[in-house]
Amino acid sequence: MNKLDHKNTIPRYSFIALVVALLALIVLGKALYTMTAKRDYWMKVADQQKRDSVPLPQTRGNILSCDGQLMASSLPEYSMFMDFQVGGEKKDSLWNEKLDSICMGLAQIFPDKTAEQFREDLEKGHDKQSRHWPIYKKRVTYNLFSEVKKLPVFNLPPNAGGFHYEKNNARSRPFGTLAGRTIGAMYGRKDTARFGLELSYDSVLRGTPGIAHSRKVRNKMLPLTDKAPINGEDIVTTIDVKIQDIAEKAVVDEMREVDANVGVAIVMEVATGDVKAIVNMERCEDGTYQEMQSHAVSDLMEPGSVFKTASIMVALDDGVVDTTYKVNTGGGVYPMHGREMRDHNWRRGGYGTLSVPQIIQNSSNIGTSVIIDKFYGNEPEKFVQGLYRIGIAEDLHIPLVGAAKPRIRMPEKDEHGIYTNWSKTTLPWMSIGYETMVPPISTVTFYNAIANDGRMMRPRFVKQVMREGKVVREYPPQVIKEHICKESTLGKVRRMLEQVVSKGTGKKAKSTKFTVAGKTGTAQVAKGKLGYKSGVMNYLLSFVGYFPAEAPRYSCIVCLQKTGLPASGGMSAEVFHNISEGVMAHDIKLDVADAHDDYSSDVPDVKAGDMESAEKVLGLLGLAVAQGWQHDTDGIWGIASRTTKGVKMEKAPAYENGIMPDVTGMGARDAVYAIERRGVITRILGRGKVISQSLTAGHHIARGDTCVLRLE
Secondary structure (H helix, E strand, O other): OHHHHHHHHHHHHHHHHHHHHHHHHHHHHHHHHHHHOOHHHHHHHHHHHEEEEEEEOOOOOOEEOOOOOEEEEEEEEEEEEEOOOOOHHHHHHHHHHHHHHHHHHHHHHOOOOOHHHHHHHHHHHHHOOOOOEEOOOOOEOHHHHHHHHOOOOOOOOHHHHOEEEEEEEEEEOOOOOOOHHHHOEEEOOOOEEEEHHHHHOHHHHHOEOEEEEEEEEOOEEEEEEEEOOEOOOEEEEOOOHHHHHHHHHHHHHHHHHHOEEEEEEEEEEOOOOEEEEEEEEEEOOOOOEEEOOOHHHHOOOOOHHHHHHHHHHHHHHHOOOOOOOEEEOOOOEEEEOOEEEEOOOHHHOOOOEEEHHHHHHOOOHHHHHHHHHHHHOOOHHHHHHHHHHHOOOOOOOOOOOOOOOOEEOOOOEOOOOOEOOOOOOHHHHHHOOOOEEOOHHHHHHHHHHHHOOOOEEOOEOEEEEEEOOEEEEEOOOOEEEOOOOOHHHHHHHHHHHHHHHHHOOOHHHOOOOOOOEEEEEEEEEOOHHHOOOOOOOEEEEEEEEEEOOOOOOEEEEEEEEEEOOOOOHHHHHHHHHHHHHHHHHHHOOOOHHHHOOOOOOOOOOOOEEEHHHHHHHHHHOOOEEEEOOOOOOOOOEEEEEEOOOEEEEEEOOOOOOOEOOOOOOEEHHHHHHHHHOOOOEEEEEEOOEEEEEOOOOOOEOOOOOEEEEEEO
């Protein structure tokens, strides 16, 4: 029995073992085949089922004005694509049926391309069976993206229709080009800072991207976050939007008036060194004015007569002269080591004998250069050391790419005691602002120190770093020099600068509302190797000073570069006048009761527009308001009229989104909001309230419409 069983069992086990061995060999062979010949195919299949190390984009931090208004912010933009391989025959048949509707819809959303061009482009992607074919080659805003998603096929789920997108953060500037070179800009698709504070504080603003992976479960890719992104921090600048706007308008208006090529203005807060406004306007070939370079911090040019204040300060501080010292300037032409030194009125006979205050008041080249040459001619290094001592040559470490530090040459001698980089004429011409290179930011910082009782402050552009509304880092004001000169010297210089404006060359900077102190400057600009003898002359026209002179709050410099005559520092003084009066009008807050007299009304004139906001303000003033709507109504727009007891408000007619509203009587802010929320581009002419609109009320709005508002 056992022998019989043994004979029957062994062959069966042998057969089974053979089959198992053959199956193992087949499995092993298949595995080897898959690992070698089919490796690339299966790796692609695996990649479709999972995604590892997917970057999660972070949001770049905001750049804010000194009072928290957005000057640069990140908003989402979308790149749209089509996957022609998903959806199968059902999607393909729907695509062929709806292609004309899709192309016509795209052409309406993006008028720069026709429906035929969209059709040709999309058919090319369909023929290639592309999985990532761009529908429109530019990034689009969320509103346009939403419109595209409503089109046929694009409104299907991604795995059914093939429409998918990439979301990116784009930099938006709510105030347009205001302070453009200072705020900076980005390379859009690279998300890389180009210049300005965007670049200088890139490490703060950028943040850190996150990491995620995804797995395909039931035909859906489920995202799984490994490391959450860290959004960038916000920086609070010292820029005041209103002062910046005042300065830019004043500079551009004067540039048009005098046909200037470049206009620069810097407004600085005296006590802190905060840069409240910085303008770098340049005339373009098409006649427009834009900020192309950071002239205010990078232009190394001979400053001209605004440098005379520094020269006289050194002489007064060293005690070689006092305010009673006099110089005979003759008829306006003076021989200076083989060259002629001239005053600007030499054709009219010159100034004759001048005291030190009169030298500054009349901006006498001869008076300044004679003093410096007489007392420092044999020891010029002592004068240059004095310039370094008072801070005019200080490296300010401006946090903007391209910023330059002053270049004031120090005399050097060889082993025989002979000057190697100096001539007899160097010192006289240096004393009046030639043979030196000082950027406008350094000049205004020096004058700011004069206004600040001799305390020199480092120009400050950023004062805080914030995260989620909380301050995480402070940049306090920094003192460069506690005292730029003796207290007695400072008092003399300040009195002289007041006289420049009250009865000297700076009269155009004068205000009837407050006192101003400052200095004019006119310098010829050398043209490279041609020097100053190249035909038509270029000029740098400057005025730098501070206001109010008795209790300085702001310092300001204005520089204009222009070709040919007429050219005088008074042109810049006029810009200074407009800026200073605009700043003081914006800055001074008076009690409304102070404005009352027998001829004035206690009830203010209320513009049309947002009546709820007006009602709140009038309530704070204690004025009665009569209105005809319920308080729980949201967003009331209307008109207001004065009554003997208060203000009467009436609700304006409501307009649908596609209809142009009536904005006459409104202020600029309300009018722009009411129009642009309907997709219309707005252009503003003038100031005050709207007196006319180019698109009349009731006009049916079309894509790309522009409405010009005229204000008075």
